[in-house]
Amino acid sequence: MAILVDKNSKIMVQGITGGAGKFHTKRMLEYGTNIVGGTSPGKGGQDVEGKPVYDTVAECVKGTGADTSVIFLPAQFVKEAAIEAIRAGVKFVVVVPEHIPIHDMLLVRKEAMKQNCTVLGGNTAGIITPGEANLGIMPDIAFKPGRVGTVSRSGSITYYIANTLTDSGYGETTCVGLGGDPILGSTFDEILWKFEQDDKTKAVVMTGEIGGVYEERACDTISKMKTPVIVMVGGIFAPLGKRMGHAGAIVEGKMGTAKEKLDALASAGAHPAKTFLDIPKILEKLGV
Amino acid sequence: MRLYEHEGKKLFADFKIPIPEGKVAASPNEVDSIAKELNKPLVLKSQVLTGGRGKAGGIKLVDNPSDAKKVAEDLFKLKIKGFPVEKLLVEPKLDIKQEIYLGVTIDRLNYKLVVIASAEGGVDIEETAEKSPDKITRRSFDIDEQLYTFDAIGIAKAVGIPSELVKSAASIIINLFKVFKAYDAKLAEINPLVITGDGKLIAADSRISLDDDATFRHPNLAEMGIEKRHEEGEMTPREQQAEEWGIPYLDLDGNIGMFPGGAGFGIMGNDFLHYYGGKPANFMDSGGGPSPERLAKMLVLLDDNPNVKAIFGARFGGISRCDDFAKGVIMFLEDHGLSKPMVCRMTGNMWQEGVRMFAEAKKENPELFKQFEFHGIETPIEEISKRAVELASEAEGGK
Numbered sequence: 001m002a003i004l005v006d007k008n009s010k011i012m013v014q015g016i017t018g019g020a021g022k023f024h025t026k027r028m029l030e031y032g033t034n035i036v037g038g039t040s041p042g043k044g045g046q047d048v049e050g051k052p053v054y055d056t057v058a059e060c061v062k063g064t065g066a067d068t069s070v071i072f073l074p075a076q077f078v079k080e081a082a083i084e085a086i087r088a089g090v091k092f093v094v095v096v097p098e099h100i101p102i103h104d105m106l107l108v109r110k111e112a113m114k115q116n117c118t119v120l121g122g123n124t125a126g127i128i129t130p131g132e133a134n135l136g137i138m139p140d141i142a143f144k145p146g147r148v149g150t151v152s153r154s155g156s157i158t159y160y161i162a163n164t165l166t167d168s169g170y171g172e173t174t175c176v177g178l179g180g181d182p183i184l185g186s187t188f189d190e191i192l193w194k195f196e197q198d199d200k201t202k203a204v205v206m207t208g209e210i211g212g213v214y215e216e217r218a219c220d221t222i223s224k225m226k227t228p229v230i231v232m233v234g235g236i237f238a239p240l241g242k243r244m245g246h247a248g249a250i251v252e253g254k255m256g257t258a259k260e261k262l263d264a265l266a267s268a269g270a271h272p273a274k275t276f277l278d279i280p281k282i283l284e285k286l287g288v
Numbered sequence: 289m290r291l292y293e294h295e296g297k298k299l300f301a302d303f304k305i306p307i308p309e310g311k312v313a314a315s316p317n318e319v320d321s322i323a324k325e326l327n328k329p330l331v332l333k334s335q336v337l338t339g340g341r342g343k344a345g346g347i348k349l350v351d352n353p354s355d356a357k358k359v360a361e362d363l364f365k366l367k368i369k370g371f372p373v374e375k376l377l378v379e380p381k382l383d384i385k386q387e388i389y390l391g392v393t394i395d396r397l398n399y400k401l402v403v404i405a406s407a408e409g410g411v412d413i414e415e416t417a418e419k420s421p422d423k424i425t426r427r428s429f430d431i432d433e434q435l436y437t438f439d440a441i442g443i444a445k446a447v448g449i450p451s452e453l454v455k456s457a458a459s460i461i462i463n464l465f466k467v468f469k470a471y472d473a474k475l476a477e478i479n480p481l482v483i484t485g486d487g488k489l490i491a492a493d494s495r496i497s498l499d500d501d502a503t504f505r506h507p508n509l510a511e512m513g514i515e516k517r518h519e520e521g522e523m524t525p526r527e528q529q530a531e532e533w534g535i536p537y538l539d540l541d542g543n544i545g546m547f548p549g550g551a552g553f554g555i556m557g558n559d560f561l562h563y564y565g566g567k568p569a570n571f572m573d574s575g576g577g578p579s580p581e582r583l584a585k586m587l588v589l590l591d592d593n594p595n596v597k598a599i600f601g602a603r604f605g606g607i608s609r610c611d612d613f614a615k616g617v618i619m620f621l622e623d624h625g626l627s628k629p630m631v632c633r634m635t636g637n638m639w640q641e642g643v644r645m646f647a648e649a650k651k652e653n654p655e656l657f658k659q660f661e662f663h664g665i666e667t668p669i670e671e672i673s674k675r676a677v678e679l680a681s682e683a684e685g686g687k
Contacts, residue, residue, distance in 0.1 A: 055478075100470070102394060102501070103472050104502075106394070139638050141637055153552065154550055156552040156554075160553065163604075163635065163636075180551060193430070207556075216397075235558075274559075275563065275670050
């Protein structure tokens with residue numbers, strides 16, 4: 001078991017004939033990911049890496065049974081592409097490109113909610129269920145099948161944490177990148193709850209970040225979870241009011257500082273880790 | 289991107305939101321001629337991209353228009369939170385009976401647009417929200433939802449706008465909502481919306497922040513002379529240099545130069561330094577798949593910064609591989625040279641190759657590598673953080 005993707009997922013790529021689309025389709029296939037086809041309007045009938053290309057998502061779904069889509073398109077086309085996938089019945093959409101206009105993501109999120117679809121990103125490195133499926137741009141080098149799930153906004157943090165889990169022998173069930181854009185398709189609480197319902201996942205490592213708004217929202221979910229959650233929050237020592245990195249990482253108004261987020265999560269029952277090396281120590285203590 | 293008050297008011301006027309008849313001046317002489325033209329009591333408002341102008345003395349009332357030039361001369365000498373005053377908005381002084389707050393913004397947590405109104409405008413709305421939340425009216429809307437006249441009248445009534453003004457207030461609310469949507473705004477605020485002595489509503493100020501990621505669909509902004517700009521605060525020369533090179537960079541007040549991979553570890557790595565008793569001199573993000581040239585430039589920023597006493601490099605090779613990373617570092621060492629100690633770790637995709645390239649280049653030219661320590665996967669990132677703190681404090685001690 002895993003969450004959101006596994007070896008049975010039927011995955012399509014929107015923008016499969018573009019440079020990034022082609023490159024990553026090859027990589028994902030090499031990992032063993034079940035890519036069934038893709039779309040590129042005007043290029044229906046061609047193929048990429050032996051997989052059929054369609055003009056529309058609806059045709060691709062009909063022809064291949066695709067239930068999951070990864071988007072590799074310029075930011076300005078993401079709104080239409082995501083809504084097209086959602087309305088064609090795709091249940092899981094991964095938005096890799098960054099800088100998606102905020103108003104566009106609000107609309108995508110609304111459509112997704114209506115159709116009971118999960119969206120990750122924008123600006124996500126993707127999602128990987130080690131040994132089964134790798135969607136997005138994550139290198140597979142740090143990952144190994146195991147029993148801990150991870151959710152964070154950033155790709156680099158996901159690698160470091162997976163690497164720590166792999167090295168310490170825990171391995172990972174699924175690693176989820178929420179994305180670095182200011183408005184995201186999914187929130188920490190939603191992903192945490194999916195891990196809670198997954199039998200294989202014995203603990204979750206969640207990494208929040210200064211400027212995020214979805215960390216506090218996770219508190220209620222964490223307090224209801226039986227699966228233990230280890231939490232890190234980046235930016236504890238970041239100066240207030242300075243804009244750091246991810247487009248969303250701005251401390252504004254009454255939004256929580258990293259320290260406040262960490263404290264709130266800890267009082268909801270999460271186990272705080274300072275550095276990556278703390279993670280296996282906490283897991284050991286928890287008997288995971 | 290934040291707009292100047294006068295730019296925001298231009299958008300308001302386009303959407304039929306009433307604004308004072310004002311003009312922008314770039315010199316005391318221009319102020320003088322506008323003042324003569326208007327020929328009534330005036331207000332001179334410094335155009336800067338920061339809040340708290342009034343408290344900083346950036347807004348002056350001038351009862352006699354012939355005094356305007358002299359007052360303007362002083363205002364043009366001002367710096368408000370580091371911003372030089374380059375333009376003044378000259379407007380007739382309003383006869384203020386009441387000040388209302390009106391704003392539209394995004395509730396990121398709940399994925400909604402929110403219209404916020406308060407009978408107590410003119411002040412810091414966040415303060416009001418905190419101290420007396422009952423004085424704030426909030427209504428949420430989906431991004432594709434219409435704000436109907438009855439919604440707007442409801443909001444106007446909730447903040448106590450008198451009956452004879454509710455219709456004009458409602459149309460201002462609807463139009464502010466339209467401006468917000470039409471320009472991909474993150475924030476559109478009228479604070480204050482003034483009720484004048486003769487019973488009219490007028491937008492006395494504007495604050496608009498647009499989504500930088502959506503400016504591509506608003507080419508008319510450039511036609512109006514509204515160009516892309518820094519969000520808020522004055523950039524340091526190094527931040528300006530970094531922006532020219534397209535590198536997300538921030539100066540901080542520590543002494544360890546941070547040369548990380550992505551933004552995630554760029555933020556987290558700064559915390560690690562603090563845990564081991566050090567302080568970062570900067571925040572930086574390499575972006576996805578940086579070229580060797582870009583990596584070399586990132587290092588130039590740090591090496592040329594006199595506050596940086598040691599450099600901490602970390603790369604988790606993903607799509608951007610460690611051999612490319614090593615190439616960039618070697619390019620920097622050869623073309624620019626390293627003038628301070630640096631410790632660096634590579635792991636992930638092709639890290640062995642990266643280490644091998646360093647070892648080889650070092651054999652060829654050991655002098656270049658004199659202050660450069662590199663590690664692979666065998667040393668945890670925590671140890672590298674500690675080492676960077678050590679190197680910086682040794683360098684400080686040796687001064």
